Amino acid sequence: xxxxxxxxxxxxxxxxxxxxxxxxxxxxxxxxxxxxxxxxxxxxxxxxxxxxxxxxxxxxxxxxxxxxxxxxxxxxxxxxxxxxxxxxxxxxxxxxxxxxxxxxxxxxxxxxxxxxxxxxxxxxxxxxxxxxxxxxxxxxxxxxxxxxxxxxxxxxxxxxxxxxxxxxxxxxxxxxxxxxxxxxxxxxxxxxxxxxxxxxxxxxxxxxxxxxxxxxxxxxxxxxxxxxxxxxxxxxxxxxxxxxxxxxxxxxxxxx
Numbered sequence: 091x092x093x094x095x096x097x098x099x100x101x102x103x104x105x106x107x108x109x110x111x112x113x114x115x116x117x118x119x120x121x122x123x124x125x126x127x128x129x130x131x132x133x134x135x136x137x138x139x140x141x142x143x144x145x146x147x148x149x150x151x152x153x154x155x156x157x158x159x160x161x162x163x164x165x166x167x168x169x170x171x172x173x174x175x176x177x178x179x180x181x182x183x184x185x186x187x188x189x190x191x192x193x194x195x196x197x198x199x200x201x202x203x204x205x206x207x208x209x210x211x212x213x214x215x216x217x218x219x220x221x222x223x224x225x226x227x228x229x230x231x232x233x234x235x236x237x238x239x240x241x242x243x244x245x246x247x248x249x250x251x252x253x254x255x256x257x258x259x260x261x262x263x264x265x266x267x268x269x270x271x272x273x274x275x276x277x278x279x280x281x282x283x284x285x286x287x288x289x290x291x292x293x294x295x296x297x298x299x300x301x302x303x304x305x306x307x308x309x310x311x312x313x314x315x316x317x318x319x320x321x322x323x324x325x326x327x328x329x330x331x332x333x334x335x336x337x338x339x340x341x342x343x344x345x346x
Contacts, residue, residue, distance in 0.1 A: 096210040099144035102153070105313075108243075110153055114140050116210040120343040121202055123168045123309050126269055130240025133157040137260065137269050138309065142171025142224060143212035161232065163271025163309060164254040165189055166283070167197040173226035182249065182256030183231040192223040198283055199223070201336035206344050232258055245269070250298065252291020253280060266304035274298060275308030276318060278333040279326050295323045 101115040112125035117140075126137040127150060134156045139146055150158055160176040162169060165188040173179050173189070181189060188196050203221050232238075234249040238260065245260040250273040260269040272280065273294060281288050299320060307313045314322075325331035333339045 093208065093211050095214055096212070097144075099212055100146070100149045102149065105307075109307075111307075112140070112146075112149060114143060116208060116212075117141060117143070117168075118207050118209065118343070120340075121168055121207055124307065124311075125172075126307055127153055128240065128243070129154050130156070130242060132239075132241035133159055135238065135240060135245075136160045136176070138163055138169040138271065139172030139176070141168055141221075142174070143216070143221075145175065146172040147175040159238075161238070161258075161260065162189065162228075163259065163269075163273075164257040165192070165197065166254065166272070167192065167199050167223045168202070169271070169309065170197070170226065171223050174224040176226075178230070179226055179228050180230045180232050181228045182233060182258050183228075184251075185254065185256035186228050186231070190225055190227040192225060194222065195284070197223050201283075202340060204340070248297075250294040252287055252294045254283065254285055255287070257294075261301065261303075263302075266302055268298075268301065268303050268306045270298075270306055270308050272309040274306065274319060274322060275310040276314045276322065277311050278331055278339065279322070280333045280336070282333060282336055292327060295326060299323045 096116050101113045103111045105111050108129040110127040114122045123138055123140055125140050128135040134154050136158050159178045162181040165185040194200055203218055205218055232247045236247040238245040245262045248259045248261055250257050250259050253272045257273050259271055259273050281291050303316050306319050
């Protein structure tokens with residue numbers, strides 16, 4: 091790979107006074123996940139952790155000095171790569187084994203990681219063929235109805251399986267804000283990994299369609315509102331808006 095080594099790997103965008111969006115700006119836009127940092131009164135929350143190509147914890151320290159709890163919305167490599175850096179790691183118990191022993195197949199690496207995935211290099215030794223996720227066993231479990239209380243904001247856990255068995259989202263009723271992970275985002279929805287279940291996914295999306303939401307902060311791409319959420323869901327339920335074969339989808343993105 092004849093690419094430049096980059097130190098400023100992360101881009102931080104302040105969304106509001108207490109929410110920041112962190113992205114790995116040198117991972118291709120069609121893959122890089124949204125890492126959400128929420129500042130709380132008692133402690134901070136990090137939702138997902140990217141691919142883990144450069145240290146993430148030091149970026150969080152710039153934003154706040156408070157303790158950080160990491161929540162992984164699901165177990166795919168682009169969302170859990172930096173999890174090993176954090177002491178408190180929460181997620182759904184159905185995916186505990188994958189967090190403990192991620193490999194080339196069960197974390198989704200095989201379909202998506204190739205030379206074109208990276209616009210620059212995280213370090214001089216990096217070779218995309220050798221990329222793997224470091225094990226980061228969950229230190230606690232979250233499930234439907236659990237509550238995350240930061241002291242000045244409260245988020246409810248929604249279990250939304252289909253994209254993966256343990257996919258979860260966080261819903262703040264007071265502000266009608268949803269941090270949805272990959273349960274829904276403003277793009278073609280991915281329902282073809284080995285542990286996806288299309289029938290269950292449809293039920294999760296039907297449930298989301300009834301949720302009183304004003305803002306959706308997804309696991310990829312830009313945030314959106316309720317009307318766009320309904321459009322994405324209705325497209326999927328009508329047989330449109332799904333990624334289909336992952337390899338073919340990635341090839342289509344590289345042609346753009």
